[in-house]
Amino acid sequence: MPPARTFSLFVVLFGAWLLLSGHWDPFLLGCGAVSAALVAALARRMGAIDGEGHPIQLAWRFPAYLPWLVWRIALANLAVVRAILSPVAALDPAAGWVDANQKTTAGLVAFANSITLTPGTVSLTALPGRIHVHALARGELEELKEGEMNGRVCAMEGRR
Amino acid sequence: MSAALDIASWVLLVGGALLMTIGALGLIRLPDFFTRLHAAGVVDTGGAGLLLLGMALQTGFDLVTVKLVLIGLVLALTAPTASHAVAHSALLGGLSPDDPSANRAGDGRDEAPD
């Protein structure tokens, strides 16, 4: 629980206050600073601030991962729309385990959420090292097993 | 507001709303619980994303745009988590992804009143 992480939580909370309120007079700015500091202090006291509770370490490399994820989501949307509009008999759903090589819980959650966020694949169970995935088409499950998304999330996690 | 922006946001808004309708249709048409999860994914990503983008083009690119981005961020973080929670509970509750026919009936815990 390093103080730097508590401070970064404070900055994020105060930033959210500024963007959502849109008022800039000293009284409301003061209220925002006090609220953000109080929440950061409470979270620190709860022991909730670590690489899992406030995974700011993923934020640096996230912009490099985002465009690829958005592109995959767009492609997957088209595939699922086609599957919905085609006859039900043509469906070939499949379930299986996919390797997850992330070293931290935050990285594993990022990978499982990326899988679920991509239409056509849903993570059913996430365990360290492997994720149980249900796919609307067998090909999408095979593609996940090849591990490109796994590798990209690992790259976002960084080498430590 | 220039005409090009208007046309772009027309396309995005109608496209997003259509994706939502298709996702809802999938929720009805697809045969069992696990395949219906994917229809929910279309609504949460494609539908919501295109609608928010279309609305963002109609703002003056100020704090309102930032709020739309924040809504998108919150949806992108919570929607897959909620989908995963429902899917995982269904797995624990006895639905099997390998045996679709078992998922069409009730799960034995309570009988559906219909």
Add this chain to the structure above:
Amino acid sequence: MFTVASLLVVAAMATTLVRAVRGPTPYDRILAVNVHGTMTVLLIALGGFLTDRPDFLDLSLVYALLNFVGTLAALRFFRHGHLGEEP
């Protein structure tokens, strides 16, 4: 254009309600209600643009958070029969 989009979203919401009523498993119903909630978030935001009141976006943001917590609470209640410690 916001009217057209809103009407389509309302049609989609009505369709998800069919799945919520038909079930057959409780998980289908919870999934349908969760999707219905996501659509509500977008409908509230569209409503803000329709009536030219950007404040609606704050309501939309709060509804997105409530929808998530509500889905988890419904799942937890269904599985355990209570929301916290055994009474």
